[in-house]
Amino acid sequence: MTNAQVTLVQLDNYGPWTVTPEPRREADLQTLQSRLYADLSQFLGTRDGYAFFTRFDNMIAVTNGIDRADHRRLQESLRNRYPVTVSLGIGSGANPTDALVDATAHLQAAGSAQDAERREVLAGDPIAEAERADDDVRIAHFDVNDATGKYTDELDAFSTFVRIEQGYAALMRTLHDEHDGLAFFVGGDNVIALVPDLARDTYADVIERVRDDADMSLKVGVGAGRTATDAGMAAKHALEVCREEGTTVEGV
Amino acid sequence: MTNAQVTLVQLDNYGPWTVTPEPRREADLQTLQSRLYADLSQFLGTRDGYAFFTRFDNMIAVTNGIDRADHRRLQESLRNRYPVTVSLGIGSGANPTDALVDATAHLQAAGSAQDAERREVLAGDPIAEAERADDDVRIAHFDVNDATGKYTDELDAFSTFVRIEQGYAALMRTLHDEHDGLAFFVGGDNVIALVPDLARDTYADVIERVRDDADMSLKVGVGAGRTATDAGMAAKHALEVCREEGTTVEGV
Amino acid sequence: MTNAQVTLVQLDNYGPWTVTPEPRREADLQTLQSRLYADLSQFLGTRDGYAFFTRFDNMIAVTNGIDRADHRRLQESLRNRYPVTVSLGIGSGANPTDALVDATAHLQAAGSAQDAERREVLAGDPIAEAERADDDVRIAHFDVNDATGKYTDELDAFSTFVRIEQGYAALMRTLHDEHDGLAFFVGGDNVIALVPDLARDTYADVIERVRDDADMSLKVGVGAGRTATDAGMAAKHALEVCREEGTTVEGV
Amino acid sequence: MTNAQVTLVQLDNYGPWTVTPEPRREADLQTLQSRLYADLSQFLGTRDGYAFFTRFDNMIAVTNGIDRADHRRLQESLRNRYPVTVSLGIGSGANPTDALVDATAHLQAAGSAQDAERREVLAGDPIAEAERADDDVRIAHFDVNDATGKYTDELDAFSTFVRIEQGYAALMRTLHDEHDGLAFFVGGDNVIALVPDLARDTYADVIERVRDDADMSLKVGVGAGRTATDAGMAAKHALEVCREEGTTVEGV
Known part of the structure; x- marks a missing residue:
């Protein structure tokens, strides 16, 4: 827990x-x-x-x-x-x-x-x-694959914003209603979620769901720690691995 | 125009x-x-x-x-x-x-x-x-009817947030896709939209659509002006009339 | 005037x-x-x-x-x-x-x-x-010659501060009591003064006075303009000339 | 110490x-x-x-x-x-x-x-x-007696400022040169000093010196504590006692 x-x-x-x-x-x-x-x-x-x-x-x-x-x-x-x-x-x-x-x-x-x-x-x-324990906090840091190339540099600014918002809305609902997680848009194409201990397959399913509902491709880095910063920095580093390796889920 | x-x-x-x-x-x-x-x-x-x-x-x-x-x-x-x-x-x-x-x-x-x-x-x-003309800018200022009584004081904070976000998503899409308006969530239960010259019935339809799509009741004050501040303050005053009179659309 | x-x-x-x-x-x-x-x-x-x-x-x-x-x-x-x-x-x-x-x-x-x-x-x-006129505002921008080399890198931080403050106090009094100018310390070793139209010799005298009273060597760039920014930027550029040329008063 | x-x-x-x-x-x-x-x-x-x-x-x-x-x-x-x-x-x-x-x-x-x-x-x-000890930090909080009545409401704003600056300069020098204290102007008519353990008479002497040098009447509240905040709040409360009782030195 x-x-x-x-x-x-x-x-x-x-x-x-x-x-x-x-x-x-x-x-x-x-x-x-x-x-x-x-x-x-x-x-x-x-x-x-x-x-x-x-x-x-x-x-x-x-x-x-x-x-x-x-x-x-x-x-x-x-x-x-x-x-x-x-x-x-x-x-x-x-x-x-x-x-x-x-x-x-x-x-x-x-x-x-x-x-x-x-x-x-x-x-x-x-x-x-x-x-308190060393894995009290779990953070999942999501972003959109090639948001700049596919949206920001291609669509007008509001259309991009609508797309990002729809992807966020789908992600927020799925995480909250099915997995008891709290997802927050933090700017750009980034969503940071406070999550329970979820399996790798669950993240893959969540990302698939967002693709179905909002036609948007996400990747996610996950981290755990004693504090939000510890967990969040681990999640950021995991997301960097996704970027370098071209993978979709890292850190879990 | x-x-x-x-x-x-x-x-x-x-x-x-x-x-x-x-x-x-x-x-x-x-x-x-x-x-x-x-x-x-x-x-x-x-x-x-x-x-x-x-x-x-x-x-x-x-x-x-x-x-x-x-x-x-x-x-x-x-x-x-x-x-x-x-x-x-x-x-x-x-x-x-x-x-x-x-x-x-x-x-x-x-x-x-x-x-x-x-x-x-x-x-x-x-x-x-x-x-430049005295009605160059039109602003529509929406808020949720009794958001504090129905949501903030009743649901947990994230469930309220999910509801507000869903209402905003529905409003943003309708205004953008059908009326060429740009709607922005500005905090609390407030959305401010930059809009073209729309009829009173159009606003009633937009509000009805949000009720259907997101089960949320909105009201709106509309204002026009030479600048955003002029239009926006007129919209705020119109929204106050909605509050006092219990009406749904004012200022247009 | x-x-x-x-x-x-x-x-x-x-x-x-x-x-x-x-x-x-x-x-x-x-x-x-x-x-x-x-x-x-x-x-x-x-x-x-x-x-x-x-x-x-x-x-x-x-x-x-x-x-x-x-x-x-x-x-x-x-x-x-x-x-x-x-x-x-x-x-x-x-x-x-x-x-x-x-x-x-x-x-x-x-x-x-x-x-x-x-x-x-x-x-x-x-x-x-x-x-309004194009020379309504006159700004004199003073700084201390080699403040870093003589004070900041040599004395302890409070002793440097005491020296700067004493130089400022002497300058403020002289400009105010004798020339109807208002001098303000703006950080570092900089003083910016709102001044009337003063002669080049007057600036040299003021600087001499500060040297006598507070044992501190100043230089000054002076500028005039329709606004404080216009005058102040001209003064800054004049002060840069002092730095490049090794002079004491520029811009007047 | x-x-x-x-x-x-x-x-x-x-x-x-x-x-x-x-x-x-x-x-x-x-x-x-x-x-x-x-x-x-x-x-x-x-x-x-x-x-x-x-x-x-x-x-x-x-x-x-x-x-x-x-x-x-x-x-x-x-x-x-x-x-x-x-x-x-x-x-x-x-x-x-x-x-x-x-x-x-x-x-x-x-x-x-x-x-x-x-x-x-x-x-x-x-x-x-x-x-660390519970009296590691000593703070002396000075202000000017009736600065608003004597200066702010009576003199022009720069003349008041010159007076406050001169009082501060005298106080800063005395505390630094003779008592190893560091005094800082913090706005209004207030000076906060980080001080060693000084006697009540010493504060009276310092205040007398400022009166002689700068024709300004000060009062002071002194406090000690484990941290700056502890010492500083004690000093503020002591200064309030000065205000209520009409005294010149409190807290030591």
Whole structure:
């Protein structure tokens, strides 16, 4: 069994804030959101976590090895520098989906995302140090075969984007509904997924499914580690092997 | 006819850079990408443009009123502060899709996105000042009815995200394939689309289609203006009317 | 006569905010201040202005060519993204000192910097477009002769810093008290001054004075222009001539 | 004896870079420098260190409790996101001045700050965990009595700045030359100093000296701790006591 620790980062009462007292300029909101995410990525990333932007007002992170004091410090740092605050739910479970269900439940139990009174909740518990293992986190890093040659340099930019999005949607659904994995688009033609321990054949099946559903050819590198960074760097190196060898699944 | 000016922002040879000499840490790449996007959004936004993060290595912006000198200054500012450079293609056309096809063609004509020699291209022409009109840009701002009550506070965070993504995918395809519009997810439960002049009934049909395809209820505010900010703020105010009145389409 | 337009940027009621409800962490305050300054520098700089960090809660900018609408947009952008707001006083006058006296007076007339009720003042008037001239702004860019060889590589880092600070203090006082110029340390061994039209001999005297008072050898490049960027780039190129030719004063 | 750990952060070959191939725009350099400093402050600050901007191309930090791996990670994060790199020298000693002399010597031994070949040096050793004590770091936080009432609201902004700078220069020299302390202006009317264990009377003398030399009235809160944050927060609380009680020296 894997033992991912997942943190749900939710901006408190953000939707209403964006239109109070009247709608705020979209460019400022986009700047605010993407910088707050960048800070989250840097804070967690330099502590060997991974943060995904997801919906920006709800972000999902892999936080094995990051304790409650760090989570609290993150909340304080954001509160001191932004006009908004964040609530954090920490979860774990038999697989990534269960871990996020757990993290979400902690925040939902504390109140609505649009409850003006619910601010800076910190709920749920990190995995105890004694229970951590060297393969707690598994990361699968997918990319599209020759995306630049087949799409970026050939189609108009939006058509390429539509293709990438459709491939991502098919991959996200398959991994989530059938394998309890959480897949995130991270830019370019890259998708990073937090996954349970899956067999080589399963990855081949998933890639086949995406080819059928979205007519897109993927390859994947898989890695395991004590933290998201350990697992993620192993996955990146495995993906480099795919590139060099022309293979489709490496690292598992 | 609408007269949108669209700029394609493409990071030069970015994919290879991310794995040279070996794969760079994902958290640093995410921080780099989202901050570069934030700077783009702020630079263009305070000049009344809109920038969308799209794939982060390929970003799409609405730039009516922003001239070549501004585009050049943007390239210089980024070059002076980031380890990567950007190429810019400027396009226009009878509808948003055509404008982006034009913008893309300018960059593709200059070389591949992964050509190490192709750097800081600036190609294509802004719309001449004399040809600009007060309704050049049309923006449709969609959101999900009661997303917090139905999804965020009820489902786990990834299931909500999957639902939002599916609704976005359906909306993006319908607008692009049938109406030559470009729709972008901008966080939360919001999608902003650059659209041609569409009838009220068309919006009702689009919303119906998304309900059928993705079982999601949307509403939309529409606005027109000389710039993206003008059109976008009008759309936001129209969407507020939807919220207050319980209506589905406003502003058109 | 010169015709500099100067803007005083004052954070509203900032001191009290930093200790409410109890003292905020210094690292967060430093991050907040320096990023807000960076945004100011980018917003004004890409409009051909210059911003100096000064005291961070009171910053001084040269804003020729930047109108009231731009100033208002700057206030809005900061308000939407930071937990603090800024007031702006715009001034002009026969020389830089007078211009800043004018800018300051506008804010002081509106209330105290620590008045909780005084927020987002925008006072004072930009120079009318018809009155602007191609030599409105004069910039003198100073640096220390062989600072790296004599100080950075020889003394410990704080002793070097003390030396640079003492040289800067002497230069700042001389330019301000005797020549109505405003000098700002901008990092490294560089000082940029907003100056009136001074003679070549005056610069030589100023440099001699700093040598006497602080035992430090400076050189200077001077430039004039319609905007701070025009004048500042001319000054930088003149300073490059000093470096190449081994001269002490260039550009005037 | 105190046991401060000091890190000198030096941008590699920065001066030449700013003028290659020709002078870069000052606004971009200012944005780059202040954001890099903000990242440094955030990285070290959330690990209980303090970073001071000093000359921006040479920054000084108090890093007790921050190990070599963290320093290495900081270098990597900056290299991945900026067009410049940093070298780091770590030092310790009987007092703050000695610690910085030690830190500086490590970098100078590795080459010149403007040596194009010297990049990303990491030299010197953190204090061993077993040798750390709960009062290793002493911080003195000074501010000016009624700076807003006496200066900001009364004088023009540059005259206020000149006064604050002169007070800071006097304080910096006295602490450095006579007491082996390192004082840094941190914005507003605040100076934070890394100090050895000084007596209450010594602080009273230092304040008297600044009054004589620069006609400025200061107060100071002093704190000790295992880290810069612990010491710095204690100093801030002591300064609040000064404010409430109308006293001049607290915390020692």
